[in-house]
Amino acid sequence: MDEKQRVISRLIVQVGQMLLAHGAESTLVGDLTHRLGLACGMDEVEVSMSASSLVVTTVMEGHCVTTARRSPDRGINMKVVTEIQHICIMVERKVIDYRLAERKLNQIQPTRYNRWLVLFMIGLSCAAFARLANGDEIICAITFLASSVGMFIRQEIAHRNFNPLLNFTVTAFVTTLISSQAVVYQVGNYPFLAMASSVLMLVPGFPLINAVADMLKGYVNMGIARFVMASLLTFATSLGIVAAMTLTGTWEWVR
Structure with missing residues (x-):
C-alpha cells in the first residue's frame, strides 16, 4: 500500500510539474492534480x-506522503496541457489505471510547428497590424521582413538555451534595427508604423493573461511572480528597442 501511494504521489507531482512548465494557469494545475x-x-x-x-x-488510509519538484520553464505548449487533461479524464472514467497513466504521461512529447511556417505567420501577422494602422504596401513589406528576421533570431537564441531576457533584448534590437530603416530613408506613407508593428510579436500576452487569472482566482503569489516575469520581458524588449533607436538616431517620430 505504501508503494502504491508513493507511485501515485510521483504521478501527481509529475502531472503538476509538466502543467506548470508548459504554461497552464494555477487553477488548472491544482484542479487536475486534485482530481x-x-x-x-x-x-x-x-x-x-x-x-x-x-x-x-x-x-491514503492515514498515511501521508509529501514530494517536491522543481518546475523549470519549458515554453508554452497547450498540446501538452490538453494531453494531460485527456489522461486525467481517462483515469477518472476508469478507462486506464495509474500505472498506464504513468506510461502515457512519459510518452508525451512537446510538438512544435514548422519553424519556417512560424516565421511566415509571425511576419504576416505583424504586417497585418501595420496594414490595420493604414500602412501602405512598402511599410507592410518592411514590417514583414523585420519581424520574420527577428523571429528567426529569437528561435536561434532560444535553441541555444540563452536567458529569455537576453533573447528578448537581442530580438527587439535586431527587429527595430531593420524596421528603423524605413524612418532613416523615409520610405512608405508612415515609416514609423514599421517600427511599431514589427515588435508586437514580443508582447508577452499569455504570461500576462495567466498572471491576472491567477490573482483573480486566489493564487496571488503565482500571479505576482508571473506578472513580474512578464514585466521583465517587456523591459528587456524596451531595452533592445531603445538601443536600436539610439544607434540609428530614429527618435524623431516619438517626439
Missing part, C-alpha cells in the same frame, strides 16, 4: 505552488 489523486484512490491531495517549484501531499 487525478482522488481518481487514483487517494483520500486527500494538497498542492502548493510557487513560481519554480511544486509540492504535493497525498493522504
